[in-house]
Amino acid sequence: MDIKDFKSGCFKQGYKYQYFLPEKVNHSFSWQDPSINALLEEASLHLGELNSFSSLVPDLDRFIIMHIFKEAVVSNRIEGTRTNIEEAFNEQNNLDPEKRDDWQEVHNYVQAMNSALNELNTLPLSNRLIKNTHRILLSKGRGEHKTPGEFRVSQNWLGGATLTDAVFVPPSHEHLPELLSDLEMFLNNDTIKIPHLVRIAIAHYQFETIHPFLDGNGRIGRLLITLYLVHSKVLQQPLLYLSDFFEKHKALYYDNLTLVRTKNDITQWIKFFLAGVSETAQNAAHTLKHIIDLRRGYEKTILNNFGKRTAIGVDLLNLLFSKPIVTSATVQEALNLSAKAANSLLSAFTEAAILKESTGYRRNRTFIFDEYIRLF
Template sequence: MKIEHFKPGRWRQRLQYRSFEPAPVNHDWHWDDPQINVLLEAANRALGELNAFSLIVPDIDLFIEMHVVKEAQTSSRIEGTQTGIDEAVLPEEQIKPEKRDDWREVRSYIDAVNFAIAELRTLPLSNRLLRQTHAILLRGARGQHKQPGEFRSSQNWIGGSSLADAAFIPPHHEGLADYMGELEAFWHNPAIAVPHLIRIAISHYQFETIHPFLDGNGRIGRLLVPLYLVSHGVLA
């Protein structure tokens, strides 16, 4: 399928709202726009430079640890959490009581990243891994009562205060297993001749459109990108 001709899905009428049901992505992709090839070349060069750090940084473990802390702090800030990187590396008892909820969210993200990367040594990138990582992400944080480690069993929405005024309503929860199963198949389908960066861009879009968790979709979706790259040997 040409990327330029892709129809992302359709709206489906429910009882009192319409949910968006995304189109399948587990098929071959190609394109006519030559600018995509130019951007791919630049992005792959940047990835190669990033990967080279593992060869020249004297203490790669320290480098990765600080990168994970920075990523956790930045990703959590997107979700409205306010914890500085200097605070993220402190023990909890040194954090002001009014900031400890934010601190716990960042630390849970750090634990989730480290867990997921370690699990890739024995477990392929999969929905099982994402669910286990999600359970750690919400552990002791403000989303701990929103089905940590499980795909949602109710309808969620983005923006607005209810389904009535939502900016976007993801697919109904009854179809989540099929949608996420199809997405997982796309990650590992050897018959699809598509560059990894194109595949992960489509995967990130599809994951956020499905929005499979009640909370933490943004953080897990952003984490999906490096997990895919590591699992396929693009990043060491």
């Protein structure tokens, strides 16, 4: 199908409201628009650069943790939470009570992403995996009563106070089995010769339109992008997350999704999506370069100034790249140090301007790897 002939679906009558029933997408797509090819080439180039850069970074898993936490913070922010990345790395009990629910939402997301990435080793990118991921996403906090891990069996809607004044009403639940089966086949259909980035652009649109859960659809839909790119080997490591781009262009994001449904214009959505991949991949590679420079600089500081504590200083530095907010107790446990040795090492890191003490207290102090956090 040429995408200029794409038909997104139609409106069907429900009880006192209309819902949108999308067309199935498990078929080939083609286009004549050269600007899509140009954007696709640019996005693929930047993804290749990101993959190359990631292969040069030692202990990459430490830095992936920060990317996942940033994605969790931003993806949840789109849904209305207000936790920042510094708060996300803090202990929940150290936060004001009114911030703890937001903290929980972010940590649910991190656990859901990590679990899904692990499951890709044994499961295809399937409805089963998506439901497993959703179960973790809504396991605690505000969403725990919204049937975690189960596709909805009632009508939902977006915007408005009721179904009758909703901005968008997804398909009625009885259509979900065939729509989700079609989407699963589209994600895994090797007989369809379509670039991976275009496939996941279409799949993301379709998932958001189906809106198969009572809650958490936006977060799962954005998470699905990274999972697909890792599953299809487009990404060597889970380092690309589009939530930051979608939040920055939030109005355009929703407008372009709406344009597909109302005007059948999937071309503009694909262009927007590819531009997002290109920009995000560039930013991710730029961040990795800064991480490498930062690490080299601080390793040099430790080697030149820490004397007999050089080895344990390097161990603490490595810890900070995966846990950028620490306490004395954290360091004692992670590095098997006494309280005195841990406090002395933290003081040395503070004097060397590697860490900043954030509480101003003499006891129960918290130390922040500030320059690293600011990269994200």
